[in-house]
Amino acid sequence: MMISPESYYEEYLKGKTKEQIMTAIRGLKQEIGRLKKTIENPYAGINAVIHPSEETQIYWSREYLERAKEAYMEAGGKYTLSESEKRAADFNSNMDSIEKITFSIGGYSSYIIELTNGLKAYTKLWEDKEPLSLWDDYNEEPFTKETIIEALKELHIGEWRRRYSTQRFGYMVCDGTQWELEFEYNNGHRPVRFDGDNSYPYNFDKFQMPFGIDAVEDDDE
Numbered sequence: 728m729m730i731s732p733e734s735y736y737e738e739y740l741k742g743k744t745k746e747q748i749m750t751a752i753r754g755l756k757q758e759i760g761r762l763k764k765t766i767e768n769p770y771a772g773i774n775a776v777i778h779p780s781e782e783t784q785i786y787w788s789r790e791y792l793e794r795a796k797e798a799y800m801e802a803g804g805k806y807t808l809s810e811s812e813k814r815a816a817d818f819n820s821n822m823d824s825i826e827k828i829t830f831s832i833g834g835y836s837s838y839i840i841e842l843t844n845g846l847k848a849y850t851k852l853w854e855d856k857e858p859l860s861l862w863d864d865y866n867e868e869p870f871t872k873e874t875i876i877e878a879l880k881e882l883h884i885g886e887w888r889r890r891y892s893t894q895r896f897g898y899m900v901c902d903g904t905q906w907e908l909e910f911e912y913n914n915g916h917r918p919v920r921f922d923g924d925n926s927y928p929y930n931f932d933k934f935q936m937p938f939g940i941d942a943v944e945d946d947d948e
Contacts, residue, residue, distance in 0.1 A: 729779060729787040732794040740795060745804035748795060752806075755792040759785055766929035768896050782930065789883075811886070818885030822876055824914040830938065832906035838938045843913065846872040861937045870937055878937065882930055884921075891923030900925045 730738070740748055762781045765771050779787075796806050808816060831837040836850040838859065848859040861870040863878070870878070893900050903925035910919045921928075928934070 729783065732790045735791045736794050736798060740798045743798075743802070745799055745802040748799045748802055749804065752792065752795045752799060755788050755795060759788050759792070762788070763929045767891070767927065769893075769926075770896070785929070815883070815885030818919060819880065821912055821914065821916050822880060824912045824916060825876070825879075825910050826913040827911040829909045829911075830907070832935075832940070833904050840875065842872050842875075846870060846875060859938070862939065864936065875937065882934055884928075884934070887921055887928045889921055891921075891926035891928065893924070893926050895926065 739751060743751070762785045766781050799806055826841065826843050828840040828842075829837055830839075836852040836857075839849055839851055840861070841847040846861070848861050849856045850859050851857075861875060862868075863870050863874060866874070905922070905924050906927070907922040908920065912918070
């Protein structure tokens with residue numbers, strides 16, 4: 728069972744020096760990275776059932792990390808973002824300016840979301856377009872521009888690696904599934920791209936859900 732951020736502070740951070748709190752910050756960042764890598768490794772813990780799940784642990788570790796950063800500054804420290812944190816912060820600060828999202832997987836149709844005037848979604852194969860309904864399973868209603876942005880914020884996409892590959896885990900796949908994801912903006916920000924080759928971010932299944940892609944069925948096929 729996970730504890731609240733304030734309980735974490737009381738138990739692990741209260742009364743600590745800024746140096747001790749920084750040690751806790753580094754530990755939390757390493758733990759988040761370890762948990763993500765565990766999920767992203769297709770051969771790690773295939774049959775294991777963990778309670779709480781790694782994703783739940785990531786969620787709470789991220790909450791503890793934010794509280795630890797606050798405690799560090801309260802103790803007189805000046806927190807400096809790492810390069811990966813800067814990229815994530817930049818991505819997050821520009822999310823309301825996203826005008827187009829293009830996602831493709833498996834080399835077939837692209838899924839496209841346009842956010843210039845409300846929300847318009849469709850699939851595209853060459854020049855052929857088919858309307859696409861983006862469904863919010865949690866609220867049981869269609870996504871709107873506002874709710875799709877909120878859903879994307881909850882995925883912390885800014886923390887994703889720019890490229891995912893099985894080479895990271897020490898092996899290569901000669902054939903399989905490739906994917907690409909691009910965000911375009913209306914405020915002059917350059918496009919942000921992510922891609923992968925048989926390797927995916929830890930919460931990739933949740934990202935695909937609004938498009939109606941069932942990862943389990945796809946794997947079976």
